Amino acid sequence: MKQYNVGIIGATGMVGQRFAVLLENHPWFNVKLLAASPRSAGQTYEQAAGSRWKMSVPMPESMKDMVLLDAAADIEKIAEQVDFCFCAVDMKKDEIKALEEAYAKAECPIVSNNSAHRFTPDVPMVVPEINPEHIEIIKAQRERLGTKRGFIAVKSNCSIQSYVPALHPLRKFGITKVLACTYQAISGAGKNFETWPEMVDNLIPYIGGEEEKSEQEPLKVWGEIRGNEIVKAETPAITTQCLRVPVSDGHTAAVFVSFENKPSKEEILRLWKDFSGVPQELELPSAPKQFIHYFEENDRPQAKLDRNLENGMAVSTGRLREDTQYDYKFVCLSHNTLRGAAGGGVLLAELLAAKGYFD
Numbered sequence: 001m002k003q004y005n006v007g008i009i010g011a012t013g014m015v016g017q018r019f020a021v022l023l024e025n026h027p028w029f030n031v032k033l034l035a036a037s038p039r040s041a042g043q044t045y046e047q048a049a050g051s052r053w054k055m056s057v058p059m060p061e062s063m064k065d066m067v068l069l070d071a072a073a074d075i076e077k078i079a080e081q082v083d084f085c086f087c088a089v090d091m092k093k094d095e096i097k098a099l100e101e102a103y104a105k106a107e108c109p110i111v112s113n114n115s116a117h118r119f120t121p122d123v124p125m126v127v128p129e130i131n132p133e134h135i136e137i138i139k140a141q142r143e144r145l146g147t148k149r150g151f152i153a154v155k156s157n158c159s160i161q162s163y164v165p166a167l168h169p170l171r172k173f174g175i176t177k178v179l180a181c182t183y184q185a186i187s188g189a190g191k192n193f194e195t196w197p198e199m200v201d202n203l204i205p206y207i208g209g210e211e212e213k214s215e216q217e218p219l220k221v222w223g224e225i226r227g228n229e230i231v232k233a234e235t236p237a238i239t240t241q242c243l244r245v246p247v248s249d250g251h252t253a254a255v256f257v258s259f260e261n262k263p264s265k266e267e268i269l270r271l272w273k274d275f276s277g278v279p280q281e282l283e284l285p286s287a288p289k290q291f292i293h294y295f296e297e298n299d300r301p302q303a304k305l306d307r308n309l310e311n312g313m314a315v316s317t318g319r320l321r322e323d324t325q326y327d328y329k330f331v332c333l334s335h336n337t338l339r340g341a342a343g344g345g346v347l348l349a350e351l352l353a354a355k356g357y358f359d
């Protein structure tokens with residue numbers, strides 16, 4: 001496979017640090033440069049992020065002495081040196097939209113973890129096992145932007161990465177309605193227990209904007225390309241409640257679902273077991289071998305025990321049973337900063353590389 005030079009924009013942040021760790025020994029992607037805000041620009045990665053390093057493994061040696069560039073002021077300089085960039089920045093939505101478009105227009109493709117462009121109609125929002133075909137909209141996006149290489153592709157919000165994969169293979173039974181309550185880890189807010197001690201022994205029943213994302217994003221992921229845009233699916237009806245819980249990593253969801261044609265429990269379990277997508281077919285380096293794992297034990301999946309399954313890229317499910325109000329209920333879990341953030345971004349980039357979008 002061809003090698004690609006990549007940049008990490010927002011390298012000092014929680015998701016940026018994850019990208020650095022995941023890309024350290026990546027077989028296709030070579031980290032050429034790092035960028036962040038003007039506060040960090042000009043410092044080495046170690047100077048800027050060493051004291052706020054949140055990963056359980058050390059900062060990659062090969063990146064410690066890299067001098068951070070200014071993500072907004074150095075766009076041309078960055079675009080000249082890399083084949084594409086990962087982007088995970090904490091800025092205002094309008095600023096992120098403009099920043100990512102400026103990179104695309106400088107012919108530097110962007111694989112983004114930010115939410116700013118998730119509902120731009122010609123920007124694909126991709127879970128590679130579910131809607132890999134949506135990357136074909138990039139042709140229309142390039143025409144709109146007037147670019148040859150440049151484009152923006154995004155991954156979806158971390159909250160939906162557990163229940164959308166579990167629901168996807170069941171769509172053929174006509175999913176009519178879904179209720180999902182998510183129990184979300186503090187790393188989803190870029191925090192750990194040192195930086196957010198109020199979360200020890202606590203639960204906060206509100207995460208700004210999360211319920212809207214959790215209800216709307218699945219419909220774009222399940223949408224279809226029509227002309228120059230991705231049109232959202234009209235069903236199922238989805239309602240959610242999103243809670244912040246005292247867990248370091250791993251978002252859990254308790255899901256209730258009804259169908260037009262109710263499947264048997266055995267059919268659901270077989271479809272989960274057999275669910276394999278393009279990343280598995282193409283044997284992309286970050287793809288889990290088994291995407292959905294089902295635990296028979298009543299007390300699984302557990303965040304602490306199961307979030308790192310298949311390097312944090314698999315989805316764990318359990319407790320599938322019939323419900324009195326809906327057809328079925330079950331629990332699912334995914335690692336929010338791996339599958340739900342940087343790992344999902346790397347897998348999307350691998351899909352784009354394998355399909356020639358960075359050439």
Ligand SMILES: NC(=O)c1ccc[n+]([C@@H]2O[C@H](COP(=O)([O-])OP(=O)(O)OC[C@H]3O[C@@H](n4cnc5c(N)ncnc54)[C@H](OP(=O)(O)O)[C@@H]3O)[C@@H](O)[C@H]2O)c1
Pocket residue numbers: 009010011012013014015016035036037038039040041071072088089090091113114115157158187188189190336337340341
């Ligand atoms: N944490 C998660 O699980 C998760 C999951 C999915 C998506 N996301 C999304 O990923 C993005 C980053 O999240 P995070 O948790 O990594 O945030 P974070 O830890 O707060 O990091 C923010 C990053 O943005 C940079 N930044 C801030 N202002 C900037 C500016 N004006 N110009 C350029 N860079 C700037 C920061 O650089 P300095 O260090 O120089 O300030 C830092 O590198 C957000 O959009 C978030 O919604 C996060």
